[in-house]
Amino acid sequence: xxxxxxxxxxxxxxxxxxxxxxxxxxxxxxxxxxxxxxxxxxxxxxxxxxxxxxxxxxxxxxxxxxxxxxxxxxxxxxxxxxxxxxxxxxxxxxxxxxxxxxxxxxxxxxxxxxxxxxxxxxxxxxxxxxxxxxxxxxxxxxxxxxxxxxxxxxxxxxxxxxxxxxxxxxxxxxxxxxxxxxxxxxxxxxxxxxxxxxxxxxxxxxxxxxxxxxxxxxxxxxxxxxxxxxxxxxxxxxxxxxxxxxxxxxxxxxxx
Amino acid sequence: xxxxxxxxxxxxxxxxxxxxxxxxxxxxxxxxxxxxxxxxxxxxxxxxxxxxxxxxxxxxxxxxxxxxxxxxxxxxxxxxxxxxxxxxxxxxxxxxxxxxxxxxxxxxxxxxxxxxxxxxxxxxxxxxxxxxxxxxxxxxxxxxxxxxxxxxxxxxxxxxxxxxxxxxxxxxxxxxxxxxxxxxxxxxxxxxxxxxxxxxxxxxxxxxxxxxxxxxxxxxxxxxxxxxxxxxxxxxxxxxxxxxxxxxxxxxxxxxxxxxxxxxxxxxxxxxxxxxxxxxxxxxxxxxx
Numbered sequence: 425x426x427x428x429x430x431x432x433x434x435x436x437x438x439x440x441x442x443x444x445x446x447x448x449x450x451x452x453x454x455x456x457x458x459x460x461x462x463x464x465x466x467x468x469x470x471x472x473x474x475x476x477x478x479x480x481x482x483x484x485x486x487x488x489x490x491x492x493x494x495x496x497x498x499x500x501x502x503x504x505x506x507x508x509x510x511x512x513x514x515x516x517x518x519x520x521x522x523x524x525x526x527x528x529x530x531x532x533x534x535x536x537x538x539x540x541x542x543x544x545x546x547x548x549x550x551x552x553x554x555x556x557x558x559x560x561x562x563x564x565x566x567x568x569x570x571x572x573x574x575x576x577x578x579x580x581x582x583x584x585x586x587x588x589x590x591x592x593x594x595x596x597x598x599x600x601x602x603x604x605x606x607x608x609x610x611x612x613x614x615x616x617x618x619x620x621x622x623x624x625x626x627x628x629x630x631x632x633x634x635x636x637x638x639x640x641x642x643x644x645x646x647x648x649x650x651x652x653x654x655x656x657x658x659x660x661x662x663x664x665x666x667x668x669x670x671x672x673x674x675x676x677x678x679x680x
Numbered sequence: 681x682x683x684x685x686x687x688x689x690x691x692x693x694x695x696x697x698x699x700x701x702x703x704x705x706x707x708x709x710x711x712x713x714x715x716x717x718x719x720x721x722x723x724x725x726x727x728x729x730x731x732x733x734x735x736x737x738x739x740x741x742x743x744x745x746x747x748x749x750x751x752x753x754x755x756x757x758x759x760x761x762x763x764x765x766x767x768x769x770x771x772x773x774x775x776x777x778x779x780x781x782x783x784x785x786x787x788x789x790x791x792x793x794x795x796x797x798x799x800x801x802x803x804x805x806x807x808x809x810x811x812x813x814x815x816x817x818x819x820x821x822x823x824x825x826x827x828x829x830x831x832x833x834x835x836x837x838x839x840x841x842x843x844x845x846x847x848x849x850x851x852x853x854x855x856x857x858x859x860x861x862x863x864x865x866x867x868x869x870x871x872x873x874x875x876x877x878x879x880x881x882x883x884x885x886x887x888x889x890x891x892x893x894x895x896x897x898x899x900x901x902x903x904x905x906x907x908x909x910x911x912x913x914x915x916x917x918x919x920x921x922x923x924x925x926x927x928x929x930x931x932x933x934x935x936x937x938x939x940x941x942x943x944x945x946x947x948x949x950x951x952x953x954x955x956x957x958x959x960x961x962x963x964x965x966x967x968x969x
Contacts, residue, residue: 580782584842587752587778588798588849589771598801602788677788 511570569611573604743911777851
C-alpha cells in the first residue's frame with residue numbers, strides 16, 4: 425500500500441493504534457520476564473489480564489464502575505449548567521468579569537483536590553463530596569473557555585444579526601452561543617478531564633465507593649495486578665465519557 | 681464595440697427623474713480616536729431611486745463603510761437624516777438588507793439554513809421558509825448545495841450565500857459593502873454578472889460601496905465619487921451603458937471612458953490618502969495603522 429493510500433485509509437490508524445498498544449504490552453512482558461523490571465513493582469501484563477476475571481467476579485467492579493460513572497455524569501451536568509451559565513454571566517457583566525477573571529484563572533491551576541477535608545465537613549463522607557470535588561476542579565476551565573468563546577464571536581456575524589433586527593436574546597441564542605460552542609466544548613472537555621481525575625482521586629482518598637476505592641483497597645492488599653486491572657476500568661470510564669461527549673458535540677455543532 | 685458616449689457628470693447633486701426610495705440628507709459622522717476627533721463623512725447627501733443601482737466609490741479611509749453602517753442603521757449618533765420610503769432610519773430596519781465585506785455566513789448552518797435565517801426570525805414555518813430559501817439559492821446559482829456547510833464552499837460561493845440570505849428578507853434597499861473585495865478578479869467579474877442578473881430580475885434597489893472602479897461601472901446606473909477624509913461627495917457620474925449588461929461590457933470603449941474619467945477623479949483623492957498615511961506613519965513609527 426502506498427503512503428498516500430495509507431493516509432486515506434480509515435482502518436490503518438486503528439490498526440496502527442492497536443499494533444502499537446500490543447507491542448508495548450509485549451515489551452513490558454519481556455522486560456518483566458527478563459528481570460529488567462521488578463515484577464513486585466510492575467506486574468507482567470499477563471498477570472493483569474488474568475486479574476480481570478477476579479476483579480470482575482469478586483470485587484463488584486460493575487457496580488463500582490457504574491457508581492463512578494454516575495458521579496462523573498453528575499459532575500459533568502453541574503459543569504455544563506453552572507460553568508456555562510457563570511461564564512455567560514461574567515461575559516455579560518463586565519465589572520464582574522474584571523473583578524473575578526484573574527481569580528478564576530488562578531483557580532484553574534490550584535490543586536483543588538487538597539480541599540477534600542473541607543468538602544467532607546460540608547457534605548459528609550458521601551458521593552456528594554466526590555461529585556462536588558469533581559465539579560469544582562473542572563469549573564474554572566469551563567468558565568474561562570465560555571468567556572473566551574463568547575468574546576471571540578466575529579463582529580460581522582453580530583452585525584448580520586443586528587441587520588436582521590434581532591433582539592438581544594435572539595442575537596445571543598441564534599448567533600453568539602452557536603458561534604462560541606466549539607470553544608465552550610474545548611473548555612468542557614478540559615473540565616471533564618479535571619473532574620474525572622478528581623472523582624477517582626477523592627474516591628481513593630476518602631475510601632468511599634467506586635473504582636477509586638477499589639484501587640485503594642487492592643493497592644493496600646498489594647494486589648498490583650488487580651490494581652492495574654481496576655485502573656483499566658477507570659480508563660474505560662474516561663473513554664465512554666469522551667465518546668459520548670464528542671458525539672454530543674458533533675450533533676450540536678454539526679459543521680465542526 | 682459600442683461608441684463611447686460622453687460621460688454625464690454632475691457636481692454633488694442627485695438626479696430626480698423618479699421618486700427616491702432612499703434619501704441620505706446632510707449626514708455627518710465624527711469618531712473620537714486617541715488622536716482626536718476624526719470626521720469620517722461630512723455633509724453627505726444622496727438619494728437612490730426605486731430599482732436604481734447606485735455605487736459609492738472612494739479611496740480607503742473616505743468613510744464609505746461608515747456611510748454603509750449609517751444607512752444600515754448599525755451606527756447611530758450621527759448628524760443629518762436617513763429615510764427609506766419616507767421612514768426615518770434610527771437603527772437596523774427590515775427595509776434595508778446588508779451584505780458585508782467580510783465572510784459572514786454562519787458556519788454551523790447549512791446553505792439552506794443560512795438563507796432561511798431571516799425567515800426563521802420572522803417565525804415562518806420550516807417547510808415554507810425552506811421552499812422560499814430554495815428560490816433564492818437557485819437565483820444565486822447554488823442549487824444542489826443546499827445541504828452543504830459554508831466550510832465546504834469556495835469564497836465566492838459563500839458570498840453568494842450571504843447575498844441570497846439578504847435577498848430572502850426581501851429588503852426594499854440592498855446595501856452591499858465591497859462584497860467581492862476578497863475574491864480574485866475573474867470571480868469578481870462573474871459574480872458581478874450574477875448580481876446584475878438578480879438586480880434586473882428583482883428590480884432591486886441597490887447601494888454598493890466599493891473601491892473597485894471596474895465593478896462600479898459594470899454594475900451601476902450612477903456612481904458617487906467620494907473625497908478622501910473627511911468623506912464628501914466629489915462628483916456623481918451617470919453610467920449610460922445599455923442594459924441588460926454583462927461582464928463582456930468591460931471591453932467596450934464606453935466602459936473604458938467611464939473608468940478613465942472616474943480614475944482621474946479618484947487618483948487625486950487616493951494620492952492624498954497615501955500621503956496622509958505616510959506622514960502619520962512617520963509621526964508614529966511604533967504604531968501600525
